Amino acid sequence: MPCSFVVLSRCFLQQPLDLSMARVLSLCRPLSLLAPLGVRHTAFCRMSLDTRAREVFAAAVSGVQPDSVVRKSLERRGDSLLVGGRSFTLKHNLHLVGFGKAVLGMAAEAERIVGDHLVRGVISVPHGIQEALRQHGKDQMLLKDDSRIKVMEGAKHNLPDADAQRAAACIDELACELTESDLLLVLISGGGSALLPSPVPPITLQEKQDVTRRLAAAGATIQELNTVRRALSLLKGGGLAHSAHPAQVVALVLSDVIGDPLDLIASGPTVWSEVWPEDVLAVLEQYGLSSSLPTSVKEVLGRAAPRGEGVGKPLEAEGHVLNAVIGSNSIALKCASRRARELGFRPVVLSPGVCGDVQLLSRLYGLLAHFACSPDEPHSDIASEMLRLGPEVGVESWDLCRTMQVLGEGHKEGWGATCLLAGGEPTVQLKGKGLGGRNQELALRVGLELKGMELPPKGPVFLSGGTDGQDGPTNAAGATTDGGLWEEANAQGLNIDSFLSNNDSYTFFSRLSGGQRLLLPGLTGTNVMDVHMLLIPYGDSNHHI
Structure with a gap:
């Protein structure tokens, strides 16, 4: 049964009054007009739902590979470099710096494109x-032996260290030597903050780490952490762009943050931001740290200009800096949608920004599965609970209503199977000492929510995977699950609740049927957070599932 008018009305009432008319009209037009052509493919009817889920995930990861996103965003035409609709003159004047988990592959492709115009990097x-x-066969992401780019490794366990600090110093030195005739290409990806530590003297790296670690332990938000971190850093918060001035700076960003906020990705080294000492002190005071700060931190904050003094014009406003997001979770979901359509599904993207506790998120996915797979049952209670849960896990009521309407119309119009997609980065409450990550725990919890539903091919399949190929400290990216998980585990003497209470999802999936449900793509070389999908077959055999 389609989403009721009452539920849809509630969604509209919860939205701001300045909703664009175009968006309203796009939702109000008959959804039959949105149905994909040729969705009922028969070529893949023998491929299991689990296999198709893995195919869709692989397409999502493939669409945000470092080399491919750089290739799509960086175009050389003779002696011109085209980026984001702008053209830059190449005359053996290009310098390159980068920091992040996916930057090696980005740099290799950038060097192939710009050729001998690259001076150094x-x-x-x-x-x-x-x-x-090398071990994972990703040779295309490695630099050539004669590369002009120097590679510096550091940040063991994703924590800033002396090696990363030396690399940051080399990057800063390169930037400071540039002139107005130079072009600096900056490559940024997730993990870049830990790989670019440059504390303001006399603050030591250890002192800066201690302050941020204590803030995080006290419950500070990412915005509050960055407010403090930028104030104590030479290169974050636009510091790198200022070091490179008056050179032109072009930054290509592979985002691993929900909403792609440029000032948060790697703490925004090419994004100008106002950081006032009184704001920093307010954060430190809020979490009870102001009285126990190191002397060096107090000295740096004490000599910073107060609000209203020494305000400079952002370099972006002067045209000296171009920041371009070239890869993101949204792009990965678009690529996943394309592959899902090829495999016979109608793709629907719920949201690229899910967050919050996996326990709440798993409940939402379970409710969506029951809503979609029980078309003849009344759904008012399910819809109400979903609308309550949505905001807690980063899903707008508007998007939930749109999704429910699509799922309901799927039955009425006979569109066949649906692939519900979402992305983001939920969190896990650590209570035990087991082995796993948020994707495996989410899959395990969704499996409980699907308990009692029909098994594939007539019942739904859920997949959750990290696009970097590593979920927590494991070799798995995530796992797949369905309505038969509980019975399968019970038959093998595996108590799901015990594994969940110990945050031991990897051990559970490893023991269950020889680990067949684990998602093991290996190191992918990229990272745009996680991809979640719910494959929803409509049990009628006429739908070619």
Whole structure:
């Protein structure tokens, strides 16, 4: 049964009054007009739902590979470099720096594109990444032996260290030597903040780490952490762009943050931001740290200009900096949608920004599955609970209503199977000492929510996977699950509740049927957070599932 008018009305009432008319009309037009053509493919009817889920995930990861996103965003035409609708003159004047987990592959492709116009480069990448890429057959992400780019590895365990600090110093030195005739290409990806530590003297790296660690432990938000971190850093908060001035700066960003906020990705080294000492002190005071600050931190904050003094014009406003997001979770979901359509599903993107506790998110996915797979049952209670849960896990009521309407119309119009997609980065409450990550725990919890539903091919399949190929400290990216998980585990003597209470999802899936449900793509070389999908077959055999 389609989403009721009452539920849809509630959604509209909860939205701001300045909704664009175009968006309203797009939702109000008959959904039959939105149905994909040729959705009922028969070529893949023998492929299991689990296999198709893995195919869709692989397409999502493939669409945000570092080399491919750089290739799509960076175009050379003779002696011109085209980026984001702008053209930059190349005259053997291009310098390159980068920092992040995916930067090695980005740098290799950038060097192939710009050729001998590249003068030199320095990139800061995770410890051991070059050897890991070789072992996983990712040679296209490695630099050539005669590369003009210097690779510096650091930040073991994703924590700033002396090696990363040395790399940051080399990057800053390169930037400071540039002139107005130079072009600096900056490559940024997730993990870049830990790989670019440059505390303001006399603050030591250890002192800066201690302050931010104590803030995080006290419950500070990412915005509050960055407010403090930028104030104590030379290169974050636009510091790198200022070091490179008056050179032109072009930054290509592979986002691993919900909503792609440029000032938060790697703490925004090419994004100008106002950081006032009184704001920093307010955050430190709020969490009870102001009285126990190191002397060096107090000295740096004490000599900073108060609000209203020494305000400079952002370099972006002067045209000296171009920041471009070239890869994101939204792009990954678009690629996943394309593959899902090829495999016979009608793709529907719920949201690229899910967050919050996996326990709440798993409940929402379970409710969506029951809503979609029980068309003849009344759904008012389910819809109400979903609308209550949505905001707690980063899903707008508007998007939930749109999704419910699509799922309901799927039965009425006979569109066949649906692939519900979402992305983001939920959180896990750590209570035990087991092995796993948020994707495996989410899959395990969704499996409980699907308990009692029909098994595939007539029942739904859920997949959750990290696009970097590693979920927590494991070799798995995530896992798949369905309505038969509980019975399968019970038959093998595995108590799901015990594994969940110990945050031991990896051990559970490893033991269950020989680990067949684990998602094991290996190191992918990229990272745009997680991809979730719910494959929903409509049990009628006429739908070619």
